[in-house]
Structure formats: C-alpha cells, structure tokens
Amino acid sequence: MSHNEIHLDGRRVLVTGAARGLGASFAQALVQAGARVVISDVLHDAGQQLAQDLGPHAHYVPLDLLDAASVQGGVQAAVQWLGGLDGLINNAAITNSGGKGMNELSADTWDLVMDVNVRGTWLVTAAARAHLAASGSGRVVNLASDTALWGAPRLLAYAASKGAVIAMTRSMAREMGADGITVNAIAPGLTLVEATAYVPQ
Numbered sequence: 001m002s003h004n005e006i007h008l009d010g011r012r013v014l015v016t017g018a019a020r021g022l023g024a025s026f027a028q029a030l031v032q033a034g035a036r037v038v039i040s041d042v043l044h045d046a047g048q049q050l051a052q053d054l055g056p057h058a059h060y061v062p063l064d065l066l067d068a069a070s071v072q073g074g075v076q077a078a079v080q081w082l083g084g085l086d087g088l089i090n091n092a093a094i095t096n097s098g099g100k101g102m103n104e105l106s107a108d109t110w111d112l113v114m115d116v117n118v119r120g121t122w123l124v125t126a127a128a129r130a131h132l133a134a135s136g137s138g139r140v141v142n143l144a145s146d147t148a149l150w151g152a153p154r155l156l157a158y159a160a161s162k163g164a165v166i167a168m169t170r171s172m173a174r175e176m177g178a179d180g181i182t183v184n185a186i187a188p189g190l191t192l193v194e195a196t197a198y199v200p201q
C-alpha cells in the first residue's frame with residue numbers, strides 16, 4: 001500500500017527521535033497521509049530543517065528522553081501545537097551501542113541504552129497518556145527490533161532494551177485499553193539509515 005492510500009487527515013501525531021533515520025521517514029509518510037506531525041529529537045538543527053522541509057503540517061519540538069523535565073515539556077509543547085494528540089510513535093533510541101561483546105560492554109553504555117530505549121519510552125508514553133485518552137482513539141506504536149527476537153551477538157544491551165520494549169508494549173496495551181488507546185510494537189529488520197551504515201552489508 002502506498003502512502004497515498006492511507007488517510008490520516010487531521011490526525012495529530014508525535015514522533016520521537018524523528019530528526020533522521022526511520023523516524024524522519026515516519027514523519028514524512030504521516031504528513032503525506034494528511035496528519036499533522038510533531039518531530040522531536042535532541043538533534044535540533046536536523047529536526048528543525050526536516051520540519052521546514054515537510055511544510056506547515058510539521059513542527060519541531062526538542063525532547064530529550066534522558067531528562068524527565070524535557071519529556072514533560074516536550075509533550076506539552078507538542079500537544080499545544082497540535083491541539084491534542086491522537087498518536088505517538090516511540091521511535092527514539094540509542095541504536096548503536098558500540099558493537100562490543102558482552103565482556104567489553106561498559107556499565108555506562110548499558111545504562112545509557114536502557115535509560116533512553118526503555119525508561120524514555122515509558123516516560124514519554126506516561127506523559128502522553130491523558131492526551132491520547134482525550135482523543136478517544138489514541139494510538140501508540142513502539143519501535144522494537146528483530147534483534148530482540150533472534151538473538152543478536154555484540155548487541156546485548158540494545159537487544160535487551162528492545163525485548164523490554166516488547167514487554168512494555170503488552171503491559172501498556174492492557175493498562176490503557178480501557179481508555180480506547182491501542183499500543184503496538186513493530187520489530188523491523190536491519191534497515192539502512194545513517195545509524196546502521198557501520199553494519200557490513
């Protein structure tokens with residue numbers, strides 16, 4: 001199905017980590033389908049440029065998943081610009097944790113990957129929850145990864161974080177279903193973006 005066949009006219013969507021990579025593609029596809037989209041990230045120049053390129057239905061908001069106050073402020077700013085919230089794509093993540101084996105992986109890297117990919121996904125979703133409930137048909141899509149399913153050597157922290165995303169997706173779906181919010185995860189396979197350019201093809 002091409003983008004043009006999906007109609008999301010007027011839907012209000014926040015995409016995290018959308019300044020580049022898959023998130024930027026999601027933002028572009030959403031705008032093409034008629035949605036209004038907030039692009040959020042810690043890459044401010046790239047995020048602002050993308051919003052400008054996508055036109056009046058896109059807007060950039062800084063949102064750092066490592067900072068609870070930034071998450072609260074970013075979600076508020078997104079909801080304010082959008083006038084509500086119908087969809088959240090939890091796309092932001094640390095995707096390259098250095099390619100080290102489990103005995104070389106540092107505890108700091110482990111913590112960073114978990115803090116962004118797991119804690120960050122929880123914080124954004126919790127901050128967005130009341131707004132998604134007010135929409136009456138809130139939708140959350142979490143980015144997992146096939147590395148959580150097949151076992152990925154030298155990607156221990158990343159794969160573990162994405163396994164946690166799958167587990168959180170189920171818990172969130174059960175907890176928020178009563179508010180009409182659906183929560184799903186997608187688990188892409190390796191997709192070539194700047195962040196995966198280091199992977200041998």
Ligand SMILES: NC(=O)c1ccc[n+]([C@@H]2O[C@H](COP(=O)([O-])OP(=O)(O)OC[C@H]3O[C@@H](n4cnc5c(N)ncnc54)[C@H](O)[C@@H]3O)[C@@H](O)[C@H]2O)c1
Pocket residue numbers: 016017018019020021022023040041042043063064065066090091092093094095096116143144145146187188189190191192193194195196
């Ligand atoms: N590309 C692939 O092969 C692939 C495969 C499976 C899953 N995924 C998932 O897709 C999503 C997008 O990945 P990508 O491949 O486009 O990589 P990417 O690194 O380009 O995208 C991640 C984005 O998250 C942002 N980010 C990082 N730390 C952040 C923070 N603290 N606060 C806010 N934003 C932050 C980055 O700036 C970046 O824009 C990720 O969740 C990734 O795990 C990617």
